[in-house]
Amino acid sequence: MNSFGRLFRVSVYGESHGNSIGVVVDGCPAGLFLSEKDFETDLRRRKSGAKGTTPRIEFDIPHFMSGFFNNTTTGAPINIQFENSNTRSVDYLELRDLPRPGHADFVAMRKFGGFEDYRGSGHFSGRLTLGLVTAGVIAKALLGEINITARLIEAGGMTDIEKAVDKAIEENESIGGIVECRVSNLPVGLGEPFFDSVESLISHIIFAIPAIKAIEFGSGFQAAKMIGSEHNDNIINIDGKTETNHAGGINGGITNGNDIVFRVAVKPTSSTSQPQKTLNFKTEEMEDLVVEGRHDKCIALRVPPVVEGAVAIVLADLMMMEDKIKRIYIQDDE
Numbered sequence: 001m002n003s004f005g006r007l008f009r010v011s012v013y014g015e016s017h018g019n020s021i022g023v024v025v026d027g028c029p030a031g032l033f034l035s036e037k038d039f040e041t042d043l044r045r046r047k048s049g050a051k052g053t054t055p056r057i058e059f060d061i062p063h064f065m066s067g068f069f070n071n072t073t074t075g076a077p078i079n080i081q082f083e084n085s086n087t088r089s090v091d092y093l094e095l096r097d098l099p100r101p102g103h104a105d106f107v108a109m110r111k112f113g114g115f116e117d118y119r120g121s122g123h124f125s126g127r128l129t130l131g132l133v134t135a136g137v138i139a140k141a142l143l144g145e146i147n148i149t150a151r152l153i154e155a156g157g158m159t160d161i162e163k164a165v166d167k168a169i170e171e172n173e174s175i176g177g178i179v180e181c182r183v184s185n186l187p188v189g190l191g192e193p194f195f196d197s198v199e200s201l202i203s204h205i206i207f208a209i210p211a212i213k214a215i216e217f218g219s220g221f222q223a224a225k226m227i228g229s230e231h232n233d234n235i236i237n238i239d240g241k242t243e244t245n246h247a248g249g250i251n252g253g254i255t256n257g258n259d260i261v262f263r264v265a266v267k268p269t270s271s272t273s274q275p276q277k278t279l280n281f282k283t284e285e286m287e288d289l290v291v292e293g294r295h296d297k298c299i300a301l302r303v304p305p306v307v308e309g310a311v312a313i314v315l316a317d318l319m320m321m322e323d324k325i326k327r328i329y330i331q332d333d334e
Helices: 036-046 089-095 105-112 119-124 126-143 161-171 198-206 220-225 304-321
Strands: 009-014 020-026 063-066 078-083 147-155 177-184 212-217 260-266 276-280 285-289
Touching (some): 009 126, 036 126, 078 126, 089 119, 105 119, 119 126, 126 304, 177 304, 198 212, 212 220
Antiparallel strands (some): 009 020, 063 078, 147 177, 212 260, 276 285
């Protein structure tokens, strides 16, 4: 469904070309001070406009519909809304009978019986990740000194990101990438095995991000090539600090006090300008398809703040379950 979390609960709503999209955060404690300015950095990082991203540029100004009073959370559900002001739905009119390869067009049509909003991929669009980033800003504020940093470490098979993007633009093609995320200053003991292990919850929300195709923690797939004595992390102090971090900061589904480290694979943007083939559902004949419109050459460029927001949501929920987030009181300056 469209909700995630137990105590810190997040719901996203809207469609790419609808009037607006938004996020509802339920369970945030009262007394947390946040202004519009606090959202600017992460929202800007996710925004398009840079080389290799879509020319569709939205203002992405957050409208606080509920849950805030005098820039402070009230304890009521928080509803933050964003307008869609730069849509161009005409680009999708001819695609109604031509499902795009790699997109959710076909499965959405079958699942929802043709009633889905197909413009700009509707509810399946990466536009909806704006809600995860927004909720993540709130979650990060609750997490205090816990630091979450994600960065693009590879694009199109290259570590030289700029060169990879230039090549994609030159070839008029889309490329994928790998994003690495690191979480530091975590307490020991977060996670609820079996099914709510830290890896399970992070993986759950990460795979809700469109275009994510794989995730690995610590040494990941390389662990299959290692021997046990090599992969095990030797504990070197009473706080659980380890000599290596092949486990990625998690043992038995529980944080061990070391940094959580994981990487995600982002597929190439499905909308590519290169000719493809698809089935015309009206004529039941194969046809050549060239996808028009405005699309990212490398959507992975905009994924790091989304990953950070998603992880912050998971950790805020787990911290609240452990009662490790203290209620924040605003005191008058006198």
